[in-house]
Amino acid sequence: MKRVDDFRLRFGKRELVPIIIGGMGVDISSRELALEAARLGGIGHISDAMLPTVTDRHYKTKFVSDKQKQYKLNILKADKSIVKFDLAQVAESTHLHVGKTMDAKRGDGMIFVNCMEKLTMNSPRETLRVRLCSALDAGIDGITLSAGLHLGSFALMEDNPRFRDAKLGIIVSSLRALQLFIRKNAKLNRLPDYIVVEGPLAGGHLGFGMDWAEYDLHNIVAEIVAHLKAEQLDIPVIAAGGVFTGSDAVDFLEKGCAAVQVATRFTVSKECGIPEKIQQEYFKANEQDIEVNMISPTGYPMRMLKNSPAIGAGIRPNCEAYGYLLDANGHCAYIEAFNREVALHPDAKKISVMDKTCLCTHMRNYDCWTCGQYTYRLKDTSHRNADGTYQILTAEHIFKDYQFSTDNKITLPPPRS
């Protein structure tokens, strides 16, 4: 019976344990979590989502209050088109977070950054260029392009000296999206170094419609593996979404995947950025407590716990401080939904907005409890304490369970004394 450890992910001469911890914004896949994956010989992701906010929290910068002060006269206005990011600050925050993470890296693994195209930041191309190039300049091992088709992203990095040496990958949920990406980048003579195929059971935003349940990761992976073979393209394929045990991972590795990308099981690790009180909500969740809804202003479906405080919250849009989802014209679907409710209930002290949420604020405050479909199985991965709470795990324990377990078993941690 094979274990994940019988396989290796190969990048040229480099060999890695084929376990990748996926990017989880905002700062859920913390630098501590990514560093553990690298120390153990796999790949960890940090996320570049809302980095000015993240560096304020960790490194005492003042990017958010500076931006809020600059645009304070705009706070009551519906038109947010003037609220722009200072590109030098975006670069600085990326340098800080990526640089400090890479400085702390130990072991044979790698650290990548997850970069979501849907963070359009009221200047999609310019801000994305700065995010990508600053991460390369700060020494990141690789960049995983996500939440979008990224048809222009390689071109944004083309002039960077590390464009051909850093590992650059793309997350897709269909063969069609992959074909578009490869076709669009053909003229740059640069293929992706890896392809993450993310199925409908993943956490965060989904690359499917609300008909997500009709898709199966195994089928999409098989289609993409067969296509690459037919085209004689030797690019590692990485399966993601619902890989809950070492045996699930082995199944994909035996079907031609080079690695798996996992996330949900690490949401209850001590290194993960989610505060412990909320981790207990993840442990407690049952299948009926999880939903896929359309409240994200990005227009993508998103999976989350139904008791997330973000659902129905009618807070004032906070774009002067954040504004990561403002499109190229300064619009965000939440602003429209909020203004509609205010107009409908002019005398209400507190309003509720059900169809959209202020995702920046709620992700920043850990009030949007996004999760993978198998979150309801987390309770089977740990011990229940006498007070009813669950024992938080270490990332090392979870990583090694994926690496060495067989027979669909999950090893429980040593009980805390």
Ligand SMILES: Cc1cc2nc3c(=O)[nH]c(=O)nc-3n(C[C@H](O)[C@H](O)[C@H](O)COP(=O)(O)O)c2cc1C
């Ligand atoms: C809490 C959480 C947050 C996530 N946030 C992001 C994100 O910001 N960007 C992204 O590309 N994927 C995100 N994902 C998806 C993961 O990186 C990963 O590909 C997927 O969840 C793997 O499936 P699993 O959670 O079933 O193991 C997130 C997943 C979770 C569980």
